[in-house]
Amino acid sequence: MKRIKATENFYWDELIHPAIYKRFYERSRLYMNPQLLILLQAIRENYGKSITINNWAIGGKFKNSGLRDYKNPLGKLNRSRHYYGLAIDMKADDIKALQAHVLDNMDIYYDLGLRVIEDYRYTASWCHISVEETKLDKVKIMIP
Numbered sequence: 001m002k003r004i005k006a007t008e009n010f011y012w013d014e015l016i017h018p019a020i021y022k023r024f025y026e027r028s029r030l031y032m033n034p035q036l037l038i039l040l041q042a043i044r045e046n047y048g049k050s051i052t053i054n055n056w057a058i059g060g061k062f063k064n065s066g067l068r069d070y071k072n073p074l075g076k077l078n079r080s081r082h083y084y085g086l087a088i089d090m091k092a093d094d095i096k097a098l099q100a101h102v103l104d105n106m107d108i109y110y111d112l113g114l115r116v117i118e119d120y121r122y123t124a125s126w127c128h129i130s131v132e133e134t135k136l137d138k139v140k141i142m143i144p
Helices: 018-031 034-047 095-104 106-111
Strands: 087-090 116-118 127-130 140-142
Touching: 034 087, 034 095, 034 106, 034 127, 095 106, 095 127
Parallel strands: 116 140
Antiparallel strands: 087 127, 116 127
């Protein structure tokens, strides 16, 4: 499979569930909110270290951390912003440092589209961000 760049540091297969990627290939990018890509790339550049979203294309186990497959939903409810291309779960070697970086820079990232993050007390191994509309003038910290 040929990998296609989505941003300077991310490929489309890192952002999209394998079933959707295989079904739509290049067109699967149309299901992702472009503001989420801008935000993700800015976090990666400012954080300065590697961030993992999905890694199924290179033999890893992550496939539901970006755009999820609506035909194979996780759990009972399908309201997750992942199904709408509005949310991603970032992982890093030092997840606490990545979480602290996003929290410490919430105002900067709000201007780039960040609207929701999950409360890190409940997400010990990932950092969930979303560009969904909240009608708030600050980032909402959500309890999952």
